[in-house]
Amino acid sequence: MSEEVLVEKADGVMVVTINRPDAKNAMNKSAAEAISAAMDDLEADGDVAVGILTGAGGTFCSGMDLKGFLKGESPFVENRGFGGLSQWTPKKPLIAAVDGYALAGGMELALSCDLIVANDKAQFGIPEAKRGLAAAAGGLIKLPRQMPWRIAMELALTGDFISAARAYELGFINRVSDGPSLDAAKELAAKIAANGPLALAASKGVIRDSHTWTDEEMWTKQQQYVAPVFVSEDAREGAAAFAEKRKPEWKGK
Incomplete structure (x- = not known):
């Protein structure tokens, strides 16, 4: 497993942490491949019932690593998409624990999880249009299925961010925490892991x-x-x- 992605297991829960804090956990090729490998581990481990995806250093994921992109890297995994997750999902439940920013590809990673828990200071957005791009790693497809259609359209066309509180009002996230999102995500994961x-x-x-x-x-x-x-x-x-x-x-x- 790459040091850019850390994996911990305890009490039926696997925590997968994007560990590139100096780059705001921007996604590169090696991190995407490591997340994909962690998802395989999640599926194969009979002692683990639930996965949590989070980011180190107070940020979930700021999107694609542009330095890697300029070097010709693609943070996609074949048949699994951006970050090894946007076009595929494990059979077991997966929770996104979001602190700080979940933007562009980072937002699309959160969209690809089954549940989202966020710190009250978290921000979400698909700002690709501000750079002349489009949220093609699932944002344009999944967002209108997970929040009201017109709000999804506004976010895609303006590129503006929304707060955790607003995301909760829209039913886009499950829980808002005034502490680290991982703590709240573990509480939710424990309830899930107790079931069949x-x-x-x-x-x-x-x-x-x-x-x-x-x-x-x-x-x-x-x-x-x-x-x-x-x-x-x-x-x-x-x-x-x-x-x-x-x-x-x-x-x-």
Whole structure:
């Protein structure tokens, strides 16, 4: 794993930290590849239920590393997109913990996570239009699906930032913290990690994918995700634990 991305695991939660604070955690090729590798680790580790993506030094991610860009680097991973994440998602839940700025590609990384927790001083934006560019790593596609359409249009056309408080009002982020976002993200992750891993993956899958389903196919499509959950050992364990008034012991099968 690159030193530009740090990984820690504890209590069923993996924390992936973009570790380029001197560059405001701007994304370069090696960091993107390291995030992609961390996501593979998240998927493979049966002791980890939830991932958190955050940034070191008080900034989430300021976007693409322009110095790397000028050297011919691309902070994209094949089939996974910007930062190894914008065109792909792991099956397990992933939380963005945002301090400082989540701008341009950094905003698009946050958009690619399932949940967002932010410090109350955090700022979000896709300012590409101010530089004659467009937020092509998912911002233009995902933003109008995650906040009101006209607000997304305004952010894309003006390039202006919004505060964490405004983002929360719009339903774009889950929680605002007056302390480090990572602390609040870990609290949220702990609640998620206490639940059945198969149920988590199926629930995420349906919510993330169902926007493409027609009314005629949505029940059939949903069944493909949830049917294995109901016949799993974990389903029986969850019911037994409830009846016996004890904490369930998940096996992920």
